[in-house]
Amino acid sequence: MKKRLLVATCTLGVLTLTACGSGNGGGGSADGDVTLKLVAADYGDKASNSSTAYWEDVAERFTAANPKIKIDVQVINWNDIDAQVKTMIQSGNVPDILQTGGYADKVADDLLYKADEVLSEQTRANVIDSFAKAGDVDGTQYGIPFVSSARAFFYNKAVFAKAGIKEAPKSWDDLKAAAEKIKAKVPGVTPYALPLGPEEAQGESLIWELGNGGGYTDAAGKYTLDSKANTEAFSWLKSNLVENGLTYANPATTDRKTAFADFAAGKTAMLNGHPSLIQMSKDGKVDYGVAPIPGRAGALKSTLGVADWMMAFKDGGHKEEVRKFLDFAYSKENTLKFDETYNLMPVTKDTLKEMTTNGKHKDLEPFFALLPNAVFYPLGDTTWDSVSAEIKKSGGTAVNDPAKVLGELQKKAETAVADK
């Protein structure tokens, strides 16, 4: 009997909870006040630097300036945010503003405001062009970049000195020559870390393909995964780095975190990394250098850029309020604070200028120079998510059999496009 009572209470509890959950969806209230629901990803790695504190502070200052608009802040960690947002959308409890990793799939289901509807002219002009363009789906901007990161070439200066290498490699041949010297003179160190495992396959592949003038799509946005340039890039990797033992024995199963950890431990001499490797290297007491990424003929002028995104949902219908908030959130004061807290790269021109000139970010300088020329994944393509999943899964094995693997990937990408 007692047990049954317990079950009943639990069921009742669950029911009430669900009811509460969906009841909060509305937002507006009788006296003209509006509550915007902001959902954001947590960039902190512990309670003390959680993004909750940042957003609550922004919300508080915003509400002080705009008393009629309240912000309901909900910060979710990276592991759960995709699933939770999916649930929110399914259950009709859609956020007004969302800051997370990708946007294109929401555009496919027509859930978002266009960027020019929720950003003032001034704020839009302030966003770095290459990033703004990466937020386009079929020529219309929906995704609003929030923070960014870019890849650059890292090398271990101490290992280079031991191997007698004077300067950072500029071309693939330089890189191979350097790797051979390192293999000969500094045993126990992996000359070049090639992380083509599921974590980084899509990034590292694109970097090498860019080095040969290739890429994932052509100018018209059609997938060109098995283009001649791409196949050649992998053939070069296969016959020069992999088969000569100048990188990991099994690149297709090596993840980025292994490569980064090895670099920070001085166990690997060269790799393509992003700014978080700076702190890791310092912690590991590795004397590192940063240089532009080597290309087939010479150092690359562009690099792979990665961005996280802000987007506004149409569901709540608070276009004006959202615009006010986003203009506030994208002011230099706020973006600078966020970027400096997490050592991330800015996406707005004024913050970029401030960070380049205020002298506090010498480490990041090589990355600042690369940002305006960053090349992105085809983020605005609504099939990119599934194509990217395929590349993560099997793309790395292209170092074993370039033509076959890339050909199969291209076929899958074309199926995905046809399915759209």
Added chain:
Amino acid sequence: MSSNSSTASRPARKGRGGLARLGPLPWVGPAVLLIVVVVLWPVYEMVRTSFLKISSSGFVRGSAGFDKYKQLFDEPSLPSIVVATVVWTLVVVTATMGISLALAQLFNQKFPGRRVTRWALIAPWAASLVMTAIGFKWMLNQTAGVLNTAMTDLGLIDRPEDWLGNPSTAWPWMMFVAVFVSLPFTTYTLLAGLQTIPTEVYEAAKVDGTNARQTYLRITLPLLRPALLVGMVINLINVFNSFPIIWSMTRGGPDSETATTTVFMYQLKNSDIGQSAAMSVVNFVLVVGMVVLFLKASRWNQEET
């Protein structure tokens, strides 16, 4: 005897009514309900999903007919995955049964410390699969792994190897771990079987002058058949469906070269839920078919002897 006839013959008890008239339903009801909710409904959903077109953000875009099955069977890596699954299942189950037979025999003897060793055997069973698999994954790690260091120090290998990065070495290691975790259950099942064999039978055999080998083949094994059968069927299903070991150790990679059909189904989930569901359906059919075949075969054997 139905409840109807009992109420008719003893009208005085009519008042008990309701519940009794339902007969056994109230007793089997919860179990049936459980099976419907936990087994039948998910199977239905799985089959239904395999005929749907679902976008990457999770929206259902209508029926796909048999497209997902067509796509699945067009996957260039599918044939090698199926072969790998068959080899994986056969090798692991055979090795497990063989080693367990020996172990059960050993633990059936009286020797000092038997109680402790019997307890020790439970350890791989008591630890979670994922924990064991991750443990082995790190022991095999190229730069920091204990096993790599130990084998290098013992001179078995020249330098640390990336065991799990290469399918040809990853498979044997994963099979080893799979056998390791299957041993306790199988050994205990067989041990229980051994203990049900009456000692009189052995005494009679001794009187008839059989040698050890004859005793084992003619008496122990035939009388162990029920236990062997249970152990084998459960292992077949378990090993065929074995997901945590492979997923924790290699994630089926590189590509799908260390994937069984179960792991492949999970890999597909990232790109296409519908195709993943189609793989599940195929898996389901395979496992049901395999067990039915096996049971048929073993019963047919029994009739022969």
